[in-house]
Amino acid sequence: MPVSCSKCSGNAMVYLPYGNENLCKKHFIDSFEKRVRRTVREFKMIRKGDRVGVAVSGGKDSLSMLYMLKDICDSMRLELMALSVDEGIKGYREGTLKVAKDNCRKLGVEQKIFSFKREIGITVDEIAERKERMRTCSYCGVFRRWILNKAAREMGLNKLAVGHNLDDAAQTILMNFLRNEPFRLARFGPIGGVIKHEFFVDRIKPLIRIPERESAVYSIIKGMNIKFGRCPYAHEAFRNRVRVFLNDIEEEFPGTKFRVLNSFMSVRDALGERYNTGEIPMKCKECGEPSSQEVCMRCQMLKELKCEK
Amino acid sequence: MGSFKVKLNGEFVQIKLKEGMRITDLMHQLCVNRETHLAKKNGKLVSELEEITEKDRIEIFGVVYAG
Numbered sequence: 001m002p003v004s005c006s007k008c009s010g011n012a013m014v015y016l017p018y019g020n021e022n023l024c025k026k027h028f029i030d031s032f033e034k035r036v037r038r039t040v041r042e043f044k045m046i047r048k049g050d051r052v053g054v055a056v057s058g059g060k061d062s063l064s065m066l067y068m069l070k071d072i073c074d075s076m077r078l079e080l081m082a083l084s085v086d087e088g089i090k091g092y093r094e095g096t097l098k099v100a101k102d103n104c105r106k107l108g109v110e111q112k113i114f115s116f117k118r119e120i121g122i123t124v125d126e127i128a129e130r131k132e133r134m135r136t137c138s139y140c141g142v143f144r145r146w147i148l149n150k151a152a153r154e155m156g157l158n159k160l161a162v163g164h165n166l167d168d169a170a171q172t173i174l175m176n177f178l179r180n181e182p183f184r185l186a187r188f189g190p191i192g193g194v195i196k197h198e199f200f201v202d203r204i205k206p207l208i209r210i211p212e213r214e215s216a217v218y219s220i221i222k223g224m225n226i227k228f229g230r231c232p233y234a235h236e237a238f239r240n241r242v243r244v245f246l247n248d249i250e251e252e253f254p255g256t257k258f259r260v261l262n263s264f265m266s267v268r269d270a271l272g273e274r275y276n277t278g279e280i281p282m283k284c285k286e287c288g289e290p291s292s293q294e295v296c297m298r299c300q301m302l303k304e305l306k307c308e309k
Numbered sequence: 310m311g312s313f314k315v316k317l318n319g320e321f322v323q324i325k326l327k328e329g330m331r332i333t334d335l336m337h338q339l340c341v342n343r344e345t346h347l348a349k350k351n352g353k354l355v356s357e358l359e360e361i362t363e364k365d366r367i368e369i370f371g372v373v374y375a376g
Contacts, residue, residue: 003356012356015333017343022356060372167373213344216372220347220354230374247344247373 014217017254025221032218036068036206043190045204046072046159053157053201055148056082056104056111058096060219060226061163063103065207067222069161070107082111083151083160085144088123095227103224112151119147120298122305128233130305136233139301146298150289152201164205167212170257171242173264178242186275189268197281199290211257313361316368317341326363333357336369345373 002011005024012022016031023031040046046069054069056062066082073080082104086093097113104111116123120143128136152160169188176185192203207215219226234240250256283289284296291297313326317339324338332348336357343357349368350359361367 001360003358012358013354014347015356015358022358211344212373213347216347217354228370228372228374234374247342250344251342 013221014214016214017251018211018258020254028214028217029221032064032210032214033068033071035209036065037072039190039209040072040204040206043204045161045191045206046076046078048076048078050159051079051081051155051157052159052161053081053083053148053152053155054109054161055163056084056100057163058084058098058100058103058226059163060216060224060228061165061207061212063100063224063226064210064215064218064222065161065163066103066107066109067218067224068206070109080109081155081157082109083148083155084111084113085147086113086115086117087140087144088116088125089232090125092229092232095229099225099227112155114147114151116143116147119143119150120302122302124233127305133305139305140233142297142301146289146296149199149201153199157201159204160201161204161206163207163215165207165210165212165215166257166261167243167246169205169208169264170246170260171239173260174242174246175239182271183275185264186268186271188264197290199283200281208261209258311363313363313367315339316366316370318369318371326361329360331358331360332367332369335361335367339369341369346371 003022004010005012005027006021007027008024010024010026013025014028015022046052052069052073054062054066056066070080082100084097084100086097101111124136124140127133127139148160172188173185176182176188190205190208192200216228246257279292281290281292282294284291284294284299286295286299289296289298311326312323314321315324315335322339324335332350332355333343336343336346336348346369348355348357350361351366
């Protein structure tokens with residue numbers, strides 16, 4: 001006997017343990033889209049006159065977000081652009097970029113692709129070959145954020161949506177606690193722009209209340225043709241430990257990830273007041289991009305890699 | 310009840326089938342976290358609370374990866 005939807009007599013296709021709900025295709029889509037719209041509205045992520053960019057890697061999160069934001073922006077008659085980054089990861093990124101391209105075309109969204117090789121001068125594969133270096137993910141994250149912010153600003157966009165989901169948020173919050181980095185936590189949240197600078201494009205996270213597994217379900221239902229795979233360099237040991245820990249706890253105590261996020265949100269303002277140093281970013285003396293130090297992290301890393309561009 | 314073949318992340322594995330077994334029990338037996346995996350029964354995405362029989366084709370696949 002198939003399990004029935006908790007809201008109608010249809011067959012359930014997904015079980016949401018934190019709400020003890022079984023949902024059919026229609027009611028899952030309704031629930032998913034309603035939550036994303038509510039998040040966008042609650043945090044005033046998108047306003048009239050905005051020019052919105054979406055960071056699209058071709059994975060389930062970024063594409064689910066693209067589908068949602070396309071709908072929202074169309075209803076508000078706003079421009080929407082997709083920005084993709086080719087980090088140069090052979091055997092992995094080509095596939096996801098193709099999926100991104102196919103879906104952008106399907107939705108009629110203009111997509112721009114920026115490569116590490118052209119913008120930074122080195123690919124992730126080349127970084128991984130260097131002997132004396134930090135973890136590959138550290139370089140990749142810094143370089144990708146640098147490229148996306150610069151590209152979005154130069155394209156005249158004032159919002160940049162990133163596909164961070166509930167799992168990412170709960171992991172980040174917990175990691176900052178475990179590392180005793182409350183100043184970092186104070187900057188975290190559904191919307192960026194805690195530190196204002198004309199050169200910073202505000203980042204928004206419309207999926208912050210969507211569990212990762214649900215964006216996978218949504219991407220399957222919507223026929224996005226996602227390849228569920230793992231980046232070959234995904235070795236960030238600490239985040240992985242936290243991820244496994246949270247997933248184990250969530251399985252036994254459903255709703256834990258939501259509670260981690262909600263707990264953080266309830267003290268976020270206080271954290272902001274306590275750790276707001278009034279720091280005004282300066283321009284990096286090497287590349288001219290915003291930075292908290294004389295030379296930004298991207299330029300420092302490039303120097304280390306002896307690959308200045 | 311006898312043994313049963315399940316497709317787990319693209320590879321077939323043998324499991325012991327018990328009467329009234331649900332997909333969630335199967336995931337437990339396979340040490341698969343339901344937070345990171347989804348299940349298809351006879352080609353369709355289904356709730357993990359769905360019961361399974363020997364005649365069903367079950368596929369469990371990971372959807373949450375690092376990176």
